[in-house]
Amino acid sequence: MAIQLEFLQSIPYFSGLGPAELHSIEKLIFEKTAERGEIVLLEGEPADGLYFVASGVVKVFKTSAEGKEQILHIVRPGESFNDVPVFDGGSNPASAQAMGPVTLYGIRKSNVETVLRDYPQVALNVIRVLADKVRHLVSLVEDLSFKHVIGRVAKILLEQAGDGKSPGPRLTQQEMAGMAGTAREVVGRSLKALEEQGAVRLDRHRIVITDKEALKEIIEAPS
Amino acid sequence: MPVIAPEKCNGCGLCVSVCYCHALIMVDNIVTIIEIEDCGWCTQCEAVCPTGAISCAFEIVIEEH
Numbered sequence: 001m002a003i004q005l006e007f008l009q010s011i012p013y014f015s016g017l018g019p020a021e022l023h024s025i026e027k028l029i030f031e032k033t034a035e036r037g038e039i040v041l042l043e044g045e046p047a048d049g050l051y052f053v054a055s056g057v058v059k060v061f062k063t064s065a066e067g068k069e070q071i072l073h074i075v076r077p078g079e080s081f082n083d084v085p086v087f088d089g090g091s092n093p094a095s096a097q098a099m100g101p102v103t104l105y106g107i108r109k110s111n112v113e114t115v116l117r118d119y120p121q122v123a124l125n126v127i128r129v130l131a132d133k134v135r136h137l138v139s140l141v142e143d144l145s146f147k148h149v150i151g152r153v154a155k156i157l158l159e160q161a162g163d164g165k166s167p168g169p170r171l172t173q174q175e176m177a178g179m180a181g182t183a184r185e186v187v188g189r190s191l192k193a194l195e196e197q198g199a200v201r202l203d204r205h206r207i208v209i210t211d212k213e214a215l216k217e218i219i220e221a222p223s
Numbered sequence: 224m225p226v227i228a229p230e231k232c233n234g235c236g237l238c239v240s241v242c243y244c245h246a247l248i249m250v251d252n253i254v255t256i257i258e259i260e261d262c263g264w265c266t267q268c269e270a271v272c273p274t275g276a277i278s279c280a281f282e283i284v285i286e287e288h
Contacts, residue, residue, distance in 0.1 A: 036243065056240050057271045076237060076273055099267060100240035161283040170280035173266060184270065201286075204264045205224075209285045 003029060003054075003105065011052055011078050012129050016121050024118070028111040034098040041096040047085030049108040053077050056102030060094050068192075071185040072140065073133075074099075083130060086112050143182045152180040153190040154218045157200065161209055194218070225268060229253045231276035238268035238277055 008014050008022045017025070031054070034040050040051070040058065051058075053075050060073040060081050072094055075081045084093050086109050107115065116123050143149060156179050162168040173191070177184045191207065194200045199214040200207055209215060225246075234252035244261040247254055247268060254277065256262070266279040 036241075057237050074271060076271070077235070099271060100237075100242075102240075157283050161285045168283050170282050172269060172278045172280045174269065174275070174278075175280075188266075188270075205279070205281055207281045207283045209283070212285060 003031075007054065007078070011080070013052070013080060013122060013125050015125050017119060021119055025107075025115055028107050028115065029105045030108075032104045032106055034102050034104070036098055036100045038098045039095060040098060040102070040104065041082055041092050041094075043093065043095040044091050047082060047090070047092050047109060049082070049106045050080060050086045050112050051082050051096075052080050052105045054103040054105050057099040058096050058102055058104070059099055060096045062094050068189075070144075070189060072137065080129060083126075083133070085109075087126075087130075140183060140186075143186050147180075147182060148221075149180055149182045149186050150190045150193055151219050151221060152182070153187055154194060154199065154215045156180060157194075157207060157209060158212070158215055158219070224259050225256060225262065226278045226280065227254055227256065228276045228278075231274045233274050233276070235273065237271045237273070241267045241271050243267075 003026050005019055005022050005026070008026060009017065014022060014025065032040070032051075043062065055077055058075040058081060059071055060075060061069050061071045063069050073081065075096075081096055082092060085091060116126070153176060156171070156176055160168045160171060171179075173184050173187045177187045180187060191200070191202060194215070195202050197214060197218065199209070199211045199218060201210050202208075232253045234249065234254075236249055236254075238254050239247045239249055243265065244258065244263050246256055246258045246262040248257050249255070254268075264279060268277045269279045
């Protein structure tokens with residue numbers, strides 16, 4: 001395994017550390033690879049360590065009893081996941097799945113404590129990383145709790161649909177998120193919910209409104 | 224088809240790594256679509272792109288009964 005020191009330095013956890021310190025930390029890192037779709041962490045299981053994405057992308061998500069999924073984070077190279085149980089001693093708070101082939105760098109829980117003791121700069125970095133994550137999650141909680149996002153998405157669909165004579169504008173999920181004042185992940189979930197309720201059909205690159213009246217009822221439903 | 228803004232592409236290749244139908248490749252460090260018919264419109268490439276260089280837009284239509 002050849003871990004690039006430049007890459008370690010680019011990880012927010014290790015920002016500000018010199019080559020000698022990074023060399024010491026490198027010795028504590030283990031590498032793990034996963035294929036597309038592979039679950040790399042399962043919610044509720046004991047935490048084995050903290051992970052950084054070295055290459056590829058990982059999605060961190062919760063699953064409901066009915067199998068519905070809510071993405072919490074899309075983790076890109078240099079970013080970490082499973083931070084919380086490493087620090088609070090609990091189980092994995094969410095599952096993580098490889099979205100394509102991924103290489104992960106992990107540090108076992110006991111070794112994370114050693115790093116924090118030996119390099120106080122890392123502790124300061126961890127505070128910043130966790131603060132960023134809290135801010136992201138607070139925003140997601142706000143969207144999911146207070147905004148009638150499904151109604152807003154339904155309204156956007158009705159307003160932006162082509163009238164049969166002229167096509168309406170083509171919209172990405174990111175654009176719909178901007179219009180609804182929410183996150184892209186919440187739009188994806190809303191579209192799936194609208195499909196489950198029989199109001200729309202997701203047909204590859206088309207969103208087909210199959211029941212206009214149902215869509216109107218969803219728009220008018222109290223939040 | 225997914226629309227690529229080459230000037231925004233930073234060449235990270237994350238989109239290629241998540242594309243299950245192999246519709247994307249990197250050419251000269253810029254993402255390029257090669258197998259248009261195979262694109263399943265999962266929009267994961269758009270979701271993982273850190274610079275917003277890929278757009279998977281939906282056409283919204285009303286089905287007349």
